[in-house]
Amino acid sequence: GENVEQHPSTLSVQEGDSAVIKCTYSDSASNYFPWYKQELGKRPQLIIDIRSNVGEKKDQRIAVTLNKTAKHFSLHITETQPEDSAVYFCAASSGNEKLTFGTGTRLTIIP
Amino acid sequence: GAVVSQHPSRVICKSGTSVKIECRSLDFQATTMFWYRQFPKKSLMLMATSNEGSKATYEQGVEKDKFLINHASLTLSTLTVTSAHPEDSSFYICSAWEGGGADTQYFGPGTRLTVL
Numbered sequence: 001g002e003n004v005e006q007h008p009s010t011l012s013v014q015e016g017d018s019a020v021i022k023c024t025y026s027d028s029a030s031n032y033f034p035w036y037k038q039e040l041g042k043r044p045q046l047i048i049d050i051r052s053n054v055g056e057k058k059d060q061r062i063a064v065t066l067n068k069t070a071k072h073f074s075l076h077i078t079e080t081q082p083e084d085s086a087v088y089f090c091a092a093s094s095g096n097e098k099l100t101f102g103t104g105t106r107l108t109i110i111p
Numbered sequence: 112g113a114v115v116s117q118h119p120s121r122v123i124c125k126s127g128t129s130v131k132i133e134c135r136s137l138d139f140q141a142t143t144m145f146w147y148r149q150f151p152k153k154s155l156m157l158m159a160t161s162n163e164g165s166k167a168t169y170e171q172g173v174e175k176d177k178f179l180i181n182h183a184s185l186t187l188s189t190l191t192v193t194s195a196h197p198e199d200s201s202f203y204i205c206s207a208w209e210g211g212g213a214d215t216q217y218f219g220p221g222t223r224l225t226v227l
Contacts, residue, residue: 032214043204043218044155051214089154097143097208099216101154 002027004092006102013080014110021105023090024072030092033073034099035064038087047088048075077107085109113139115207117219124195125227132190132222134205140185142210146178149202149221161188195226 003026013019025033031052036044050057050064050073057064061080066073077084090102114137124130134144143162147155159180161167167180177199179191188207192199202223206216 034215036218041202041221041223043220045218046215049214093214097210097214097216098145098157098160100157103154104152106152 002030002092002094002100004090004100004102006090006105008105009103010106010108012108012110015080015082017080019075019077019080019084019107019109021075021088021090021107022072023074023092023102024070025092025100026071027092027094028071029094031095032093033064033066034091034093035062035075036089036091036101038089038104044089080109082109082111113137113207113209113215113217115141115205115217115219117205117222119222120220121223121225123225123227126196127194129191129193130195130224132192132203132205132224134188134190134207134219136186136207136217139207139209141188141207142185143208144182144188145206145208145216146180146188146190147204147206149204151202155204158190192224195224197226200224200226 006023034049037047038044061078063076088105091099116135118133146158158173159167159169161180161182163182169175182188204221205219208216
């Protein structure tokens with residue numbers, strides 16, 4: 001089955017700086033890669049996603065890049081703000097919509 | 112975006128009792144619903160995949176007789192934790208997928224189960 005690894009597990013960034021979180025996946029059939037933000041005790045919220053026929057996608061301060069050959073994808077958050085503090089999960093799916101999640105990254109933005 | 116509700120949001124029960132959790136898609140029909148379990152500071156672990164009108168598919172290591180899943184309609188799935196024990200205490204989250212060409216799963220707000 002699919003295995004998704006995520007790094008780092010914790011990340012502290014000065015407000016205004018950029019944050020990068022990286023994930024690798026094992027199943028070459030995976031073709032959908034969403035990123036979720038989860039605040040304490042809340043539901044995961046989709047923040048951005050990418051399909052395997054695209055190498056990069058951007059939405060305001062958030063971008064995701066995908067390298068299919070290397071089987072890794074990354075989340076980039078620019079101009080970080082205190083409200084970006086949360087746990088972020090990457091995930092991968094091979095088209096049957098069954099998601100395999102990464103282990104999560106606790107992002108702390110330092111004011 | 113699509114809305115998924117979950118009820119109850121929090122439940123405390125005694126050991127040996129059963130607890131039912133409901134997951135509803137409020138403004139779309141969900142071909143498939145997924146049930147996840149999340150321990151504190153851990154990732155979401157898929158427990159089972161539920162399709163309307165058919166038996167759920169359980170992930171390896173998940174006891175189907177302990178975690179009963181029913182998906183009676185395109186907008187409702189239920190998870191029943193039978194004979195609950197303290198080790199079943201966890202955050203249970205459902206998600207709903209519309210199907211067809213849709214990619215996105217929409218998550219419910221979760222249910223925190225505490226078994227005394």
